[in-house]
Amino acid sequence: MMIDSILKSVDVIPAFPATILKVAELLCDDDYAVADVVNVIKYDQAIAANILKISNSAYFNARQKIKTIHDAVVYLGQQQLIRAVQTAGISKIYKKGGKGYASQSKDFWEHAVTVALMSQILSRRIQAREDQILYTAALLHDVGKIIMGEYVHVMFEKIIYKVKFEKCSFLEAEEEVIGINHADLGGRIATHWNFPPEIRDAIAYHHRPDLLEERDKTNAWLVYLSDQACLMMGIDGGVDALAYSGLGEVMRYFNLKMVDLEKSFIVLWDELKKAKDLLHL
Amino acid sequence: MSELIVGISDLKVSNNPTDILITYALGSCIAVAVFDPKSRVGGLLHFMLPDSSLDINKARENPAMFADTGITLLFKSCYAIGAEKKRMIVKVAGGASILDDTNFFRIGQKNITAMRKIFWRNNVLIDGEDTGDNFNRTVRLDLSNGRCFLKSSNGTIKEL
Numbered sequence: 001m002m003i004d005s006i007l008k009s010v011d012v013i014p015a016f017p018a019t020i021l022k023v024a025e026l027l028c029d030d031d032y033a034v035a036d037v038v039n040v041i042k043y044d045q046a047i048a049a050n051i052l053k054i055s056n057s058a059y060f061n062a063r064q065k066i067k068t069i070h071d072a073v074v075y076l077g078q079q080q081l082i083r084a085v086q087t088a089g090i091s092k093i094y095k096k097g098g099k100g101y102a103s104q105s106k107d108f109w110e111h112a113v114t115v116a117l118m119s120q121i122l123s124r125r126i127q128a129r130e131d132q133i134l135y136t137a138a139l140l141h142d143v144g145k146i147i148m149g150e151y152v153h154v155m156f157e158k159i160i161y162k163v164k165f166e167k168c169s170f171l172e173a174e175e176e177v178i179g180i181n182h183a184d185l186g187g188r189i190a191t192h193w194n195f196p197p198e199i200r201d202a203i204a205y206h207h208r209p210d211l212l213e214e215r216d217k218t219n220a221w222l223v224y225l226s227d228q229a230c231l232m233m234g235i236d237g238g239v240d241a242l243a244y245s246g247l248g249e250v251m252r253y254f255n256l257k258m259v260d261l262e263k264s265f266i267v268l269w270d271e272l273k274k275a276k277d278l279l280h281l
Numbered sequence: 282m283s284e285l286i287v288g289i290s291d292l293k294v295s296n297n298p299t300d301i302l303i304t305y306a307l308g309s310c311i312a313v314a315v316f317d318p319k320s321r322v323g324g325l326l327h328f329m330l331p332d333s334s335l336d337i338n339k340a341r342e343n344p345a346m347f348a349d350t351g352i353t354l355l356f357k358s359c360y361a362i363g364a365e366k367k368r369m370i371v372k373v374a375g376g377a378s379i380l381d382d383t384n385f386f387r388i389g390q391k392n393i394t395a396m397r398k399i400f401w402r403n404n405v406l407i408d409g410e411d412t413g414d415n416f417n418r419t420v421r422l423d424l425s426n427g428r429c430f431l432k433s434s435n436g437t438i439k440e441l
Contacts, residue, residue, distance in 0.1 A: 164435050169380055228379060232388055233289065233329070234308035234417055241434040242308060242415040246379040246386055258387065262330050265388075266339055269290055269329065269346070 002151060003179035009147050010185070016193040017089040019044040027082050037073050041085070050088030050281050057277035060084065083135055087113065090139050091281040093146065107236075110279050112139050114235045114268070117275060118226035121267045126222070126254050134219050137202035141223050144186030144203070151178060163243045170240040171207050183207050210247055217253075225250050233265060287312075287325045290346035294324035294358040295424055302422040307375035309389035311396055311412070312420040313352060314372045314441070315359055316427035322364035323424045326355040330388070331395035348395040371400070372409035372429045372441040374418050389413065409441035 022040045026032045041048050048069055055072040056062050060080055066072050076084055094109040119138035120130045145152075152159065155177045162173035174181040187204025202219040205212040206227055209220035224247070231242050251257070272279075285293045287304040295302065302325035304312050316323040328351040333340035335347070344350035356366065373396060378389040393412050400407055409429065411418065417434040420441075429441040 160435065167380070228386060231379070232309040232377075232386060234306035234310055236306065236308065236417060236434075241417040242377050242379050244379055258391075259335065261386070262335055262388065265329060266336055266346070 001179070002155075006147060006151060006178070006180060006185065007188070009150070010188045010192050013147065013189060013192060016195075017044070017047070017092065019047050020085055020089040023085045024082055027078050030078070032078070034070065034073050037081070038070050041069050041073070044089075046092060047085065047088045050091065051084055053281065054084050054087060054277050058274035059271065059278060079130075079132065082132060086136055086139060087116070087278055088281065093143065106280075108142070108145070109281070111230060111235055112142060113275065113278050114230045114233075114272065115139075115141060115223070115226045117271050118229050118264070118268050119222055121264050121271065122222055122226055122229075122254075125260060125264060126256070127218070131219070133196070133198055134202070134222055137199045137219055138223050138226055140186070140190070140199070141203050141206045141227060142182065142186065143189050144182035144184065147189070148174070148178070148182045148185055163240075168243075169207075169245045170243040171245075173243075181207070207244055208247075210249060221250055221253055225254070229261065229264065229268070233268070287327050289327055290329045290343055290351075292324060292326040292345040292351060292355050292358065294322065294355070294362060296320065296322045296362045298425045300424045302424065303419065305419045307418045307420065308377055309375070309386075309392060311348070311373060311375035311392045312418070313355060313396070314374075314420060314422040314429045315355060315364075316370045316422065316424070316429070317359065317364035317368045318370065318427055319368050320363035320365070321424060321427075322359050322362050323422050323427065324355050324359045324364075325420065325422050326351050328352070328392070331391040348392060349399060352396065352399050366405075369405070370408050370427060371405055372422075373407055374411045374420050374431050374441060376412040377415055377417065378413065380415050411439075411441060 023037055026037050051072050055066045055076055066075055091109055094112055116135050116138040119134050123131050123134055158177045159173045162168040163170055171181045183204055183206050187200050190200035190203050198219055201212055202223045205220045206223045209217055209224045212220050282299045284301045284303055287293050293302055298321050304325055304327040310327055310329045313326040326345055328348050329346050331348050333347040333350045340347055340350045344354040376389040376393040379386055411431055419432040421430045431441050432438045
């Protein structure tokens with residue numbers, strides 16, 4: 001059965017990048033030593049190179065050229081550094097997979113980053129703050145597609161047929177043809193990585209936050225809304241495009257008006273220009 | 282031959298018959314492709330939102346973001362390099378929505394309505410249209426002959 005081999009591949013998926021975990025752990029302590037953080041980052045060449053690239057991007061408002069990891073750690077500070085390290089490291093995960101979904105892994109990554117940016121724009125509008133856990137969940141929301149992509153191309157015709165002629169949503173088509181959808185699979189990967197339940201649930205329910213049985217569903221709904229907004233904007237990174245069912249209750253959940261979303265589109269467009277270096281890791 | 286890529290909230294015009302104007306991945310955004318067969322002037326707009334009243338400063342900085350300011354700028358930019366309104370052929374694509382999108386996230390429908398109103402008010406007929414539905418589209422305007430092709434994320438390719 002295809003579903004069995006898919007679930008088996010979750011168990012053998014490479015560990016979540018140790019560099020990100022170590023940096024996150026060090027930064028938990030407000031008194032972290034810059035030298036300790038630099039030491040962790042500098043031994044991971046790929047992440048170190050990406051950190052330098054993105055800490056110089058307009059998104060992080062660098063006023064002078066950041067040339068060393070030490071400068072980046074000092075300049076970015078606790079909150080932005082953890083975000084930069086995650087962005088730098090998670091891009092490696094996305095670059096490896098998603099074949100069956102995206103025409104290029106670059107599109108796949110671009111979608112992930114754009115949803116992460118939008119999650120913070122909406123969080124600022126709705127909760128008046130940014131949220132690191134939300135950022136991580138948004139960046140990883142489609143991680144299930146990395147494994148799914150290996151199988152989807154075999155079943156692609158069937159899935160597309162269902163979406164096109166049976167008016168199925170992409171999620172339903174995945175479930176019917178493969179036996180599991182990419183959101184569920186992403187939740188299982190998050191479990192395999194020992195992520196906290198909040199992140200796991202936001203990934204697993206990013207198309208159906210209405211089904212989540214938790215008291216606080218804010219992050220799941222925010223990832224959902226950010227994802228849908230990016231799909232509307234055409235930054236979809238996949239063959240699934242807009243083939244998802246809309247959940248109108250999201251607007252009531254956050255007490256949002258259409259015009260709030262339209263304004264968020266404008267902010268996203270501005271931030272995307274500044275975040276070019278994040279998109280091209 | 283050069284391919285000029287039109288981004289989101291962007292427009293390009295040209296009177297070079299070897300140019301091809303392309304815009305990728307239209308979701309709820311709309312592409313307006315115009316061509317004057319006599320002067321061989323063509324233009325392509327990819328607007329994102331229906332109305333510039335949402336953010337007037339933004340509209341000043343980047344008119345191509347909105348239907349009203351974008352379509353006006355598209356036509357004016359074409360006139361500036363030799364096009365004439367009465368000869369212009371107009372084709373539009375995009376404005377897609379999420380499935381079962383009844384009363385939430387109606388940016389696609391709002392964009393379609395806003396665009397039609399503008400053309401109606403200005404006595405411009407739409408010569409080819411593929412809007413709505415729930416797939417993404419890529420639009421390609423070939424300035425050697427004015428032909429406009431549409432590729433959908435569900436796999437179909439057709440001429441508008």
